[in-house]
Amino acid sequence: MQCLNCGHHNDGGKFCVKCGKKLEAVAAQQAAAGVEAVPTQQPAQQQPIPNYSQQQVPQQPNQHVENAKKISKLYIGYFMQGLKNPTATAQGVRGEQFINGLITMILFAISIPLMIYLGIDSILDKVLNKFSVLLLPLLGSDFIDLREDLKNVVKLDFTDIVIINGLISMLCIGAIVLVTFGAVKLAKVNVSIQDVFARFGAFLIAPTAVMLVGVVFALLEISLFSYILGFGILGLFLTVAFTILSFKHSDSNGLDSVYGTLLTYIVMAILLVLFGRHLIEAVVSSLGSNMQDTFGDW
Incomplete structure (x- = not known):
């Protein structure tokens, strides 16, 4: 098994012969490091659509x-x-x-x-x-x-x-x-x-x-x-x-x-x-x- 921390190939065991790191912990750490955090994108706030039918149109005064x-x-x-x-x-x-x-x-x-x-x-x-x-x-x-x-x-x-x-x-x-x-x-x-x-x-x-x-x-x-x-x-x-x-x-x-x-x-x-x-x-x-x-x- 290759140590993901230092790259040394180990024949077996739970610990790396060269760096002494626990092979499973190093693997889990590298695996976590390799995953890119994808930021959660907040949905854009929708602007309210103006309802022109409800808006009161000012009445023009009668000219006469x-x-x-x-x-x-x-x-x-x-x-x-x-x-x-x-x-x-x-x-x-x-x-x-x-x-x-x-x-x-x-x-x-x-x-x-x-x-x-x-x-x-x-x-x-x-x-x-x-x-x-x-x-x-x-x-x-x-x-x-x-x-x-x-x-x-x-x-x-x-x-x-x-x-x-x-x-x-x-x-x-x-x-x-x-x-x-x-x-x-x-x-x-x-x-x-x-x-x-x-x-x-x-x-x-x-x-x-x-x-x-x-x-x-x-x-x-x-x-x-x-x-x-x-x-x-x-x-x-x-x-x-x-x-x-x-x-x-x-x-x-x-x-x-x-x-x-x-x-x-x-x-x-x-x-x-x-x-x-x-x-x-x-x-x-x-x-x-x-x-x-x-x-x-x-």
């Missing part, structure tokens, strides 16, 4: 909604400034405030039929109070029953009264501004139609605020809204005069502001009478259709 919010915010600031300093604000605006002027005119126009729609109960109650002196002695308790029945059935159609007449009112306001623009141009003032619309709308801020207060009063059934409606219409007449006078005349040969204002007033009065007649007819028609069954049963 954002634009509406921006315009509303700018208009509120413009409205409050015009309410605080109406003359200074109106004289400083030009065509760049055209959109704000249109919004003011729309608010003014829609507030008229909306005030009537919301305050019809108060109007009817006031009318019945005036006729109660004549009808109560004749009808007695029947008049009281009739009055309660009328309050229960008096319902105006929102589409006919507010939407349709609101559109007609907007057209009337637009026509009044166009006539105002014509009066300014006849005075030889170099302005654009956007300038006139913007300035007219700026002067109309205060009357519009009055009309909005009237809408709130009508909603609360406070009878003062009818007087507020009158003040609002008066404010519309003043707006025409203020708008025409606010533009400086560069040519003395043009139409004088007084005549231009009177001309606009004539057209304005005609338009308001026509609109008022149409609104009254719509209210009477709506009331008649709702009260027909009640009068028949009574």
Whole structure:
């Protein structure tokens, strides 16, 4: 047996003759030394696979909604400034405030039929109070029953009264501004139609605020809204005069502001009478259709 420690060949025995090592121990040692240690390889950590389906994709804001919010915010600031300093604000605006002027005119126009729609109960109650002196002695308790029945059935159609007449009112306001623009141009003032619309709308801020207060009063059934409606219409007449006078005349040969204002007033009065007649007819028609069954049963 060959000694694996020193390489000496031994004939037998348990120990090497040359080095004295135990042959079995040396063999076991060499055998252990000859085996290469194979390092245990740790499995690589697996990275988690991102689940894109679970990730929340940020929603893009609606562009139309954002634009509406921006315009509303700018208009509120413009409205409050015009309410605080109406003359200074109106004289400083030009065509760049055209959109704000249109919004003011729309608010003014829609507030008229909306005030009537919301305050019809108060109007009817006031009318019945005036006729109660004549009808109560004749009808007695029947008049009281009739009055309660009328309050229960008096319902105006929102589409006919507010939407349709609101559109007609907007057209009337637009026509009044166009006539105002014509009066300014006849005075030889170099302005654009956007300038006139913007300035007219700026002067109309205060009357519009009055009309909005009237809408709130009508909603609360406070009878003062009818007087507020009158003040609002008066404010519309003043707006025409203020708008025409606010533009400086560069040519003395043009139409004088007084005549231009009177001309606009004539057209304005005609338009308001026509609109008022149409609104009254719509209210009477709506009331008649709702009260027909009640009068028949009574």
